[in-house]
Amino acid sequence: MANTFRGGAHPDAQKNATSHKPIEELKAAGIVVLPVSMHTGATCDPIVKLGDIVDLGQKIADSSAFISAPVHATVSGKIIAIEPRLHPNGLKTTTIVIQNDYEDRLHPSIKPRDYEHLTGDELIGIIREAGIVGHGGAAFPTHVKIKSGIGKVNSLIINAAECEPYITSDHRILLEHADEVVGGITILMKIFGLNEATIGIETNKQDAIPVLKEAIGGRQDIKIFPLKPKYPQGAEKQLISVITGREVPSGALPADVGAAVFNVDTCGAVYRAVSQGIPMMRRVVTVSGSAIANPKNLDVRIGTPLEKLIEATGGFKEEPNKVLMGGPMMGVAQFSLEVPVIKGTNAILAFSDEEGKHIRSTSCIRCGKCVNACPMNLVPTYLYLYSENEKLEECERYGVLDCIECGACNYECPARLYLVQSFRMAKQRILEARRK
Ligand code: SF4
Ligand code: SF4
Numbered sequence: 398m399a400n401t402f403r404g405g406a407h408p409d410a411q412k413n414a415t416s417h418k419p420i421e422e423l424k425a426a427g428i429v430v431l432p433v434s435m436h437t438g439a440t441c442d443p444i445v446k447l448g449d450i451v452d453l454g455q456k457i458a459d460s461s462a463f464i465s466a467p468v469h470a471t472v473s474g475k476i477i478a479i480e481p482r483l484h485p486n487g488l489k490t491t492t493i494v495i496q497n498d499y500e501d502r503l504h505p506s507i508k509p510r511d512y513e514h515l516t517g518d519e520l521i522g523i524i525r526e527a528g529i530v531g532h533g534g535a536a537f538p539t540h541v542k543i544k545s546g547i548g549k550v551n552s553l554i555i556n557a558a559e560c561e562p563y564i565t566s567d568h569r570i571l572l573e574h575a576d577e578v579v580g581g582i583t584i585l586m587k588i589f590g591l592n593e594a595t596i597g598i599e600t601n602k603q604d605a606i607p608v609l610k611e612a613i614g615g616r617q618d619i620k621i622f623p624l625k626p627k628y629p630q631g632a633e634k635q636l637i638s639v640i641t642g643r644e645v646p647s648g649a650l651p652a653d654v655g656a657a658v659f660n661v662d663t664c665g666a667v668y669r670a671v672s673q674g675i676p677m678m679r680r681v682v683t684v685s686g687s688a689i690a691n692p693k694n695l696d697v698r699i700g701t702p703l704e705k706l707i708e709a710t711g712g713f714k715e716e717p718n719k720v721l722m723g724g725p726m727m728g729v730a731q732f733s734l735e736v737p738v739i740k741g742t743n744a745i746l747a748f749s750d751e752e753g754k755h756i757r758s759t760s761c762i763r764c765g766k767c768v769n770a771c772p773m774n775l776v777p778t779y780l781y782l783y784s785e786n787e788k789l790e791e792c793e794r795y796g797v798l799d800c801i802e803c804g805a806c807n808y809e810c811p812a813r814l815y816l817v818q819s820f821r822m823a824k825q826r827i828l829e830a831r832r833k
């Protein structure tokens with residue numbers, strides 16, 4: 398039986414444009430653009446200089462901070478700039494620019510390993526050095542999540558929900574690379590010392606279930622847990638609640654209730670890093686939306702400018718009104734196609750006038766739809782009132798810091814209020830005040 402959580406929304410899935418299309422490898426760009434911050438945590442410092450010749454997979458930026466993840470060259474070639482450039486988050490960030498020599502000369506550190514004989518600490522070290530971050534969007538460094546959960550986690554959950562509309566990259570990875578996903582799950586089980594893992598998958602990916610079962614083989618230690626399609630089914634706290642029945646309290650982390658959640662492609666990245674020595678250099682990106690001529694799932698080198706992805710999908714069939722990095726619920730609007738694919742990029746969506754048009758907000762009509770939709774049991778209508786009036790103490794008292802910014806309230810609001818945008822600002826102001 399498929400399971401679900403309280404609240405949430407049912408946006409039109411819109412996945413048919415790409416769900417049946419095999420992943421296509423995008424040719425490497427002539428120039429790759431690698432910001433030194435593509436993860437949650439401390440920014441890295443460049444460890445290469447202008448004019449250096451680098452190999453494919455060579456580490457080019459790193460940090461000594463615990464919460465950080467190194468950056469690697471995604472082509473071989475020459476460093477032609479280290480300078481502030483526009484990041485997909487809208488800010489200028491130190492960026493390392495490499496001119497591709499098209500030799501794809503592998504760095505000597507990249508070699509296969511017999512990982513079965515490595516210890517948990519050695520495996521975590523490899524994952525750290527490979528610069529792996531969560532592929533689901535938040536880009537939290539994977540080695541940090543693992544280290545913070547050792548000794549606490551007794552429930553390993555693999556997130557195959559992919560609940561955001563339009564995005565099909567994880568679905569295709571399950572269909573085409575299930576062996577790597579299962580390999581990564583096996584490594585994570587070894588690190589945590591667990592003899593069971595559960596894959597949560599929405600039932601709208603029925604064709605992936607037999608493929609996964611085949612990759613799992615006769616093993617009984619990896620279970621498949623069907624989930625009812627609903628947004629945000631793939632949010633960590635909701636997934637943990639549905640699969641284990643445990644509620645992550647306000648302000649707590651999944652590890653505090655003994656759970657750790659990893660995205661399917663993060664598992665694939667762990668497998669590739671550990672068994673083949675390959676750092677995080679590429680990822681699968683869904684390119685879709687009404688303004689895209691020929692929507693696709695592309696296997697892309699990190700650092701590829703967005704314009705190359707748009708070109709590979711036949712260009713815009715009409716001028717887009719909005720381009721998003723990520724899904725329509727949580728994606729970030731992009732104002733330049735020169736910004737690159739970063740580690741957390743799972744989709745580029747472009748919408749034409751009709752779909753992406755600005756809709757005027759009216760006043761709250763107190764319908765309560767946002768309250769029913771909120772998976773975190775918040776009262777968005779009050780939060781909005783306090784946030785708009787800069788009453789930050791009240792915002793905090795009503796739990797704005799627990800808002801996971803899923804946008805389900807926005808989606809349901811008939812007054813078209815910019816609720817989540819308001820909550821994001823309130824959270825930033827509260828955290829800024831705390832830091833001061
Ligand atoms: S208040 Fe936050 S958590 Fe609740 S529905 Fe809105 S965006 Fe999602
Ligand atoms: S859904 Fe919108 S209009 Fe309805 S109560 Fe919430 S904020 Fe007000």
